[in-house]
Amino acid sequence: MSLAEDVNAYMHAHNILEITQAAIKSAVKQRSPTPAQVMAEHLLAAHRKSQPKRPLVAFVLGGPGAGKGTQCAKIVESLGFVHLSAGDLLREERKSGSAQGAMIDEFIKEGKIVPVEVTIKLLLAAIEKADRLHNSKLFLVDGFPRNTNNLAGWQKTVGDTLLLGGVLVYNVEERILEERLLERGKSSGRTDDNIESIKKRFNTFKSETTPVIEYYKCLDLVHEFDGARSIDEVWTDTKSTVQAMVAKYESEN
Numbered sequence: 001m002s003l004a005e006d007v008n009a010y011m012h013a014h015n016i017l018e019i020t021q022a023a024i025k026s027a028v029k030q031r032s033p034t035p036a037q038v039m040a041e042h043l044l045a046a047h048r049k050s051q052p053k054r055p056l057v058a059f060v061l062g063g064p065g066a067g068k069g070t071q072c073a074k075i076v077e078s079l080g081f082v083h084l085s086a087g088d089l090l091r092e093e094r095k096s097g098s099a100q101g102a103m104i105d106e107f108i109k110e111g112k113i114v115p116v117e118v119t120i121k122l123l124l125a126a127i128e129k130a131d132r133l134h135n136s137k138l139f140l141v142d143g144f145p146r147n148t149n150n151l152a153g154w155q156k157t158v159g160d161t162l163l164l165g166g167v168l169v170y171n172v173e174e175r176i177l178e179e180r181l182l183e184r185g186k187s188s189g190r191t192d193d194n195i196e197s198i199k200k201r202f203n204t205f206k207s208e209t210t211p212v213i214e215y216y217k218c219l220d221l222v223h224e225f226d227g228a229r230s231i232d233e234v235w236t237d238t239k240s241t242v243q244a245m246v247a248k249y250e251s252e253n
């Protein structure tokens with residue numbers, strides 16, 4: 001086969017003429033003074049659309065008792081996300097009775113953050129299972145990343161294989177959080193819904209989670225909510241934010 005024939009066959013096999021014509025059309029349509037830029041953007045968008053969809057992840061953060069789980073349940077019900085709570089997965093793993101289970105138990109009571117190697121394994125297994133069994137593409141990862149160790153572990157293990165759409169952050173003052181958690185503690189059976197653990201969890205949130213939120217603010221990914229309002233008021237804002245996030249994801253992927 002000659003070089004010209006080879007080139008022709010390649011162009012035909014990969015629709016190169018059609019792709020290039022569409023890029024040229026979009027530059028001409030816009031009468032852009034920078035056609036190369038318009039064409040490059042058009043080609044990139046076309047490439048992204050032709051790739052298999054990366055699942056969308058939204059992280060959910062806020063102090064203990066800020067209403068993360070409550071809002072996540074509503075997002076699941078109304079917008080079809082899969083909810084993965086790092087805390088729930090760790091509590092489930094704790095039941096295993098292994099040495100790792102005992103370690104998790106101790107960390108939870110002390111309000112400390114479990115090393116990311118443990119947490120990320122549980123999170124990824126749950127994401128893979130939901131994707132494989134139900135082809136789920138929308139995930140809420142609740143209570144993660146809680147510190148810089150969590151963040152580094154996510155970046156190293158997951159990187160860009162999942163698309164981080166945003167970070168939902170619920171702000172509530174400690175006085176209200178304490179009241180909520182002590183009330184919840186009357187029936188939750190949680191070993192950390194007592195005043196000693198609650199104080200420790202507040203300290204961990206301030207010293208370890210706040211820097212993670214600041215990091216994501218610098219990337220313009222944070223959506224903050226006043227979580228001290230009623231559940232329905234918080235939900236109204238949460239819903240519109242998450243709907244916008246999904247719309248952007250659908251249009252770009």
Ligand SMILES: Nc1ncnc2c1ncn2[C@@H]1O[C@H](COP(=O)(O)OP(=O)(O)OP(=O)(O)O)[C@@H](O)[C@H]1O
Pocket residue numbers: 062063064065066067068069070071087143180181183184227228229230231232234
């Ligand atoms: N906006 C709200 N107003 C009043 N009470 C709320 C509100 N949101 C949640 N609650 C209540 O506060 C308690 C804590 O809420 P939730 O479990 O959703 O918080 P969380 O952030 O997931 O907590 P944690 O991090 O400890 O798991 C629950 O008993 C819940 O019913």
Ligand SMILES: Nc1ccn([C@@H]2O[C@H](COP(=O)(O)O)[C@@H](O)[C@H]2O)c(=O)n1
Pocket residue numbers: 064065085086087088090107108109110111112113114115119142143144145146150192201
């Ligand atoms: N990324 C995480 C999340 C949670 N933990 C531990 O679980 C406790 C409870 O978490 P909730 O989100 O359910 O409040 C938390 O205080 C930590 O001890 C963790 O280690 N890492």
